[in-house]
Amino acid sequence: MGTITAVDVYGYELTYAHGEYVMSSGRSSTSQSSTLVRITTEAGAHGWGEVCTLAGTYWPAFAGGARAALAEMLPALIGTDATNLGTVHAAMDGILMGHGYAKSAVDVACWDLLGKKAGLPLVDLLGGRLQQDFPLYEAVPLSAPETMADFVTTRSAAGITCFQVKVGNDPDDDAARLRAVAAAAAPGTTLIADANGGWTLQQAVRAARLIEDLPVHLEQPCARFEDCVVVRGLTRLPMVMDESVLTPADLLAAKTQVGAGSVNLKLGRLGGLTGARMMRDLAVSAGMSLSLEDAWGGDVTTAAVSHLAASTASNDLLSVSFFNDWTNEHVAGYAPRSSKGRGGAPTGPGLGIDVDADLLGAPLLTVRA
Numbered sequence: 001m002g003t004i005t006a007v008d009v010y011g012y013e014l015t016y017a018h019g020e021y022v023m024s025s026g027r028s029s030t031s032q033s034s035t036l037v038r039i040t041t042e043a044g045a046h047g048w049g050e051v052c053t054l055a056g057t058y059w060p061a062f063a064g065g066a067r068a069a070l071a072e073m074l075p076a077l078i079g080t081d082a083t084n085l086g087t088v089h090a091a092m093d094g095i096l097m098g099h100g101y102a103k104s105a106v107d108v109a110c111w112d113l114l115g116k117k118a119g120l121p122l123v124d125l126l127g128g129r130l131q132q133d134f135p136l137y138e139a140v141p142l143s144a145p146e147t148m149a150d151f152v153t154t155r156s157a158a159g160i161t162c163f164q165v166k167v168g169n170d171p172d173d174d175a176a177r178l179r180a181v182a183a184a185a186a187p188g189t190t191l192i193a194d195a196n197g198g199w200t201l202q203q204a205v206r207a208a209r210l211i212e213d214l215p216v217h218l219e220q221p222c223a224r225f226e227d228c229v230v231v232r233g234l235t236r237l238p239m240v241m242d243e244s245v246l247t248p249a250d251l252l253a254a255k256t257q258v259g260a261g262s263v264n265l266k267l268g269r270l271g272g273l274t275g276a277r278m279m280r281d282l283a284v285s286a287g288m289s290l291s292l293e294d295a296w297g298g299d300v301t302t303a304a305v306s307h308l309a310a311s312t313a314s315n316d317l318l319s320v321s322f323f324n325d326w327t328n329e330h331v332a333g334y335a336p337r338s339s340k341g342r343g344g345a346p347t348g349p350g351l352g353i354d355v356d357a358d359l360l361g362a363p364l365l366t367v368r369a
Helices: 063-077 085-093 100-118 145-157 171-184 201-210 225-232 248-258 273-285 299-310
Strands: 004-015 031-041 046-051 137-140 162-166 190-194 216-219 239-241 262-266 289-293 317-320 365-368
Touching (some): 046 299, 063 085, 063 100, 063 365, 100 299, 137 145, 145 171, 162 171, 162 317, 171 190, 171 201, 201 225, 262 273, 273 299, 289 299, 299 317
Parallel strands (some): 137 162, 289 317
Antiparallel strands (some): 004 365
16 A cells, blocks of 8 residues: 555645734745645555745745755655655655755655554554644734734634744834733733744843743744853743754753753654654653644644644643644645634544645646656
């Protein structure tokens, strides 16, 4: 069942369901270009994966780069056993060093096929179903304080109990944003002030002092690892590391050097479920809590994240995102579907979703035996 005979690459646009998505340093968008990979085996089975990089200003990756990297790597996969993840990664690594974001779509597609071959949902292969459902977070786009507070009020009514509040511009303005959001949030809501590395060290120090009394986590205040170390030493706010964590060594340094108690793991940055599972287990063994997600994506990304989250103990989870709640387009019937601010992993084999290729048009690229 596992021998790869064809790979198709599709592209589609994902528009943001809440208008404009805004982060620090003027980064904003209303849509993102996503890339879907469909792997076909000699038995006619299909596995799906997705990568959506959040433009080219979030990390050194972009949609065109993912598609170009896939065009380089995919011929080496023909004839490979898709259900042997080690062989698949060796084949890709033999063509291109790095480019984990492009490899992540292939990795997830192969996991999908592995689950289908075993007749099991991926959650069972990733450690077992430890949660039937789990709370979801949503990002609050950077805007005026009253607009951000209104967003929290509206989405709290929909059941969301965790918000990643975008900051990272002027510290005084950011403090006003966080105070407005904290005032609007219902009791028990988790708030994460996420600068996405947008503050300079001096700005981050000032911001941390301005919001010291608020019930918030502070996520990736500065782009540079060493600056985050300085900020952590000046605040009692719990710290989350995100953009700086790319390797197991980075993860351990986030705890031992920065003193961060949490880490945000994104599938695309870690080469897919294979890397994310390894980093998840390492973080848990180090006593750190986790945010599990990707940079962006639709139904396929959401399904992959859901299986990793469902196989993680509730005490180890800080936040989880269902990006298909954030986007308007759905290629798998808007599955998995959240309910009242909570998500769960599908119970069918593999990813447990059915992608409708007819919605995608002609492939951008096809490689066949």
